[in-house]
Amino acid sequence: MIAVLKFPGTNGDYDVLRALELAGLRGEIVWYKDYRPGAYDAVVLAGGFSYGDRLRAGAVAAATKAVEHVREDAERGVPVLGICNGFQILVEAGLLPGALIPNDPPGFISRWIPIRVVDNETPFTLLYQRGEVVYTPVAHAEGRYIPEGSPRAVFKYVENPNGSVDDIAGVARGNVLGLMPHPERAVDPHISRNGVGGLKLWLSLKEWLRR
Numbered sequence: 001m002i003a004v005l006k007f008p009g010t011n012g013d014y015d016v017l018r019a020l021e022l023a024g025l026r027g028e029i030v031w032y033k034d035y036r037p038g039a040y041d042a043v044v045l046a047g048g049f050s051y052g053d054r055l056r057a058g059a060v061a062a063a064t065k066a067v068e069h070v071r072e073d074a075e076r077g078v079p080v081l082g083i084c085n086g087f088q089i090l091v092e093a094g095l096l097p098g099a100l101i102p103n104d105p106p107g108f109i110s111r112w113i114p115i116r117v118v119d120n121e122t123p124f125t126l127l128y129q130r131g132e133v134v135y136t137p138v139a140h141a142e143g144r145y146i147p148e149g150s151p152r153a154v155f156k157y158v159e160n161p162n163g164s165v166d167d168i169a170g171v172a173r174g175n176v177l178g179l180m181p182h183p184e185r186a187v188d189p190h191i192s193r194n195g196v197g198g199l200k201l202w203l204s205l206k207e208w209l210r211r
């Protein structure tokens with residue numbers, strides 16, 4: 001069972017659930033107060049505006065017991081994925097290195113953009129070719145990635161929309177991955193005119209869990 005973690009203000013949880021379903025995976029939306037460590041095969045922190053992005057996007061959710069439990073699970077080897085606000089939460093909690101600051105140029109962006117898979121050795125990217133370009137929606141105001149040390153970049157923007165250093169769109173540490181684009185919104189041919197490039201991310205997880 002895959003947990004789709006929900007905080008007050010999370011809005012991407014049903015999209016993740018649907019993507020898991022399309023990939024043939026079983027998911028469950030888990031309210032943050034109900035999250036129990038050791039109970040799930042993988043965890044997805046979905047996008048949205050947890051706690052209204054107060055203080056900094058992701059900062060309040062990062063201080064919850066639920067994220068402490070996610071950290072314990074991550075240390076046990078459970079794959080953890082943070083999408084957009086989920087990525088912001090993982091960075092704020094120190095599970096991933098660096099910082100996500102307001103976009104440059106400033107403002108909320110919402111559009112499809114091409115991204116490149118530069119590392120296909122994570123539990124979420126193993127079915128992609130290295131260098132493969134996929135189209136995904138981005139929808140954020142605080143997505144400018146500032147690295148700390150030499151982070152392991154997994155996705156890079158082909159068209160950098162937010163001023164992220166080195167065009168970094170997603171980073172991993174061990175079995176934890178975070179990215180600003182929304183792979184769960186690029187899975188359904190009925191609503192996507194830009195392909196279903198996000199689907200392989202969910203199929204990769206399925207393959208990783210099978211192995």
Ligand SMILES: NC(=O)CC[C@H](N)C(=O)O
Binds near residue numbers: 046047057143
């Ligand atoms: N789609 C999202 O997860 C939004 C992320 C965050 N609230 C921002 O605007 O930066």
